[in-house]
Amino acid sequence: MKKLPAALIILLCTCFSAVNAQSENQIKPPPPPPKVDISKFVPPGRETMEFLKKNQTIFHLSWKSSEQIIVHLKNGKTEKYNLGDENEKKLFVEKYGLPPMPPPPPPQKPKSVN
Helix, strand or coil: CHHHHHHHHHHHHHHHHHHHHHHHHHCCCCCCCCCCCCCCCCCCCHHHHHHHHHCEEEEEEEEEECCCCEECCCCCCEEEEECHHHHHHHHHHHCCCCCCCCCCCCCCCCCCCC
């Protein structure tokens, strides 16, 4: 008879430790994303849109680097300009005006901590 209460106590302790171990192994949800104030947001490409309105023959602009710009014309041709070279920059400015700034690089993904 004295063995029964001891066995119940051992059984209860085993059950509580098993439940506690399972609750600690559960995956925690990720933190919510940071809040962003969009009241001062200016969509990217505003300068590019104004540039394209002034130059009706241009379909699209793209950049290979911060100095190399590629002009895609509506007739299907492409023109490449190196704005680091003074002669090519002068040709571009005479033909199209000042170019918009290249788009900023995409944000880097945060490194995960293991």
